[in-house]
Amino acid sequence: MSASKRIPKIPFWAQIVAGLVLGVLLGWLARSQDIGWLKETLTQVGGIFVQLLKLAVAPLVFFAILVSITNLRKVNNAARLAAQTLVWFMITSLIAVAIGLGIGLITNPGAGTGLTPADGKAPESQGSWIDFLTGIVPTDVITPFTELNVLQIVFMAAVAGIAALKLGEKAQPILNLSESVLELLQKALWWVIRLAPIGTAGLIGKAIVTYGWDLVGKYATFTADVYIGCALVLFGVYPLLLALVAKVNPLQFFKGAWPAIQLAFVSRSSVGTMPVTQRVTERLGVPKEYASFAVPFGATTKMDGCAAIYPALAAIFIAQIFDVQLGIKEYLLIAFVSVIGSAATAGLTGATVMLTLTLSTLGLPLEGVGLLMAIDPILDMIRTATNVAGQALVPVVVSAREKILDLDKYASASASPIDDREPVAVGAEEKVAVAA
Template structure:
């Protein structure tokens, strides 16, 4: 009969865990909130005490962050669109996927512009502001349908990159991508180089994205220090209208579509997509947020091959905030300031411009081109754009967050309808920090073959 041996000293003595000396990491969302709070505080201090040096410092910090984002925009858009188009050959029914993606982009834009028009008609944002036509000024660059249509095709291959004409860059990338599909294996060396350059650009952009909390301090602080709360008060109804309209789409329309069309839990969407939405709110750039948007969309169960097409495509053309809600309410606001009556036909034109012309926003900060395109179509004074330039940075944060959320939602809707959505991945998706998203993105690129 065997007897059990006495427990060893190692099994009885408690294991001492060494205390970690590392400083705990602050979640990215907390960093963003801290940046917002610090920016408001510093902006208020600069405005209250007339500290020109502090205002200038905040402006330089914000401008540098936006400049770093814009630095990567031109090559990032070109190679992302080129690679995304060629990735469609890895997907079954690619033409149908592309068509349905475009149709969902247009359908949700139509819903968004209808909400914007309804809010504008109910609240009369231009009434009682104290603003007059003389307060407006002509924009430096105005958009028109002729400029929009003729401006798609560049005169050379260099100028679109130096002048950051994203619409022309998208056109060249689409042509190059379609040509590469037609060439097949002959284009593979160029495609391998394009994938490598794209990964390099995305890695560099991840570094810029991590600076977002610092950029937030500068952007918000400069807005408060330069314009102050008094100016915001003049635009109170208009500002609230934009935020309410975007919130209705972001937290009302999108969840409803996910629940009814995709048969998916909307809370899971926000849990998984929140890193992209919060970064869009701060950076005010759909293109700058694109790597994060693509990463969270894939984590929500969309196949990489389809997400790598739909997200870059949406980042340059899908703008529910900037191209639908904003121009609809802004047109009503400007018409009331200039005492111009809008008829039913004018509201139909606003909807048409919003659905068809959204590519004019080009995924960059601001929506001035889209607004001037809308105003010129309606025959409204372009000086009205000058009335809205001061308040634009405050509005653009919510607009861009809505843009990015819409890009992910439409991608999920198409994937669900086509039966290619990984529902297990969707239901288990958790919110992650930017550091974790960057690490996951790097791991996927190592594990995925170059041709994928």
């Protein structure tokens, strides 16, 4: 009997859960017993895992966006698909921000915390509308990659992709090279993704060592609000859209998309999860050519957790701490910022830029951001899981509405781990027809 038959393969989700439990235990042990070397080890393990994910972000985003735009030439009525994708991004963001505002108004998360304005401090970096609008265009082609400015990288990739479409056959050598580089980056990122159980142990352990359980008490209502809001969107709004708009089985969606959702929860990076998100979207029956456009686009702009639910709740929380009254105008501004400014989050770990953009628009003190930084890693896990679920959901909804969703593949999608040997979207030649 071979070794592979004697030793059962542990499912990836079980490895993640094991890493989560181990991280909690090691973090508690390191904090309670004040074990310095264990604290440092957990910090380094978690930091290295996040750094490895970030290492691939800049080139991955550039080539994924470039290839996805050029792949649209293989899709009939591509403009219609792109427009439908953008519309549903906006619709789901509006629903998510409305839920965030509703929960915040009901629970008053800033009341009774014991926190005061003196506990906060202004962040080192912040977002503003001027920076957002002028910051899209880079001053050179190197800085966006070295400083990891994802928004500028997306801009350059979009320009390069559109230029390649205009050049036609002359650009084919560049496209072939771009597709090869993208496959190479995805292969390397798969190796990092396989380390997620170890990274989970480090990240969770580090959070417990750094913040402990006492911190959660002050932010209990706010933390519960964020998790409840994300859960309502994830397990309430999304299933309703699948059942009523796409007219497909919502349980099957979660079964197929689960590998991406669980990795997003651990990694806290939409862009780092993007290869898995694209694979599960294709396994759910979305045509490869359309998925290769919609998923990278969503990974950099579609943020229901980070850019809708969270800033809505955070604005209410900070306003209550600083004793600032919010009215209908402010709530409408929150909704506007959530829909229009969500690209500022850029699919990276954390949502500080989006939060500062919201606060500055409302005229709220930016020192309020400092009140939330300590608890942010705990909140970011569920926010990113919600982001990624939405990034897979919208292509399914649009494909179903346009009658290009492969219902047989959707019905047979499983929660089995995504294999890096599965075929990727680049290089496919068949056309995708959109119903008139």
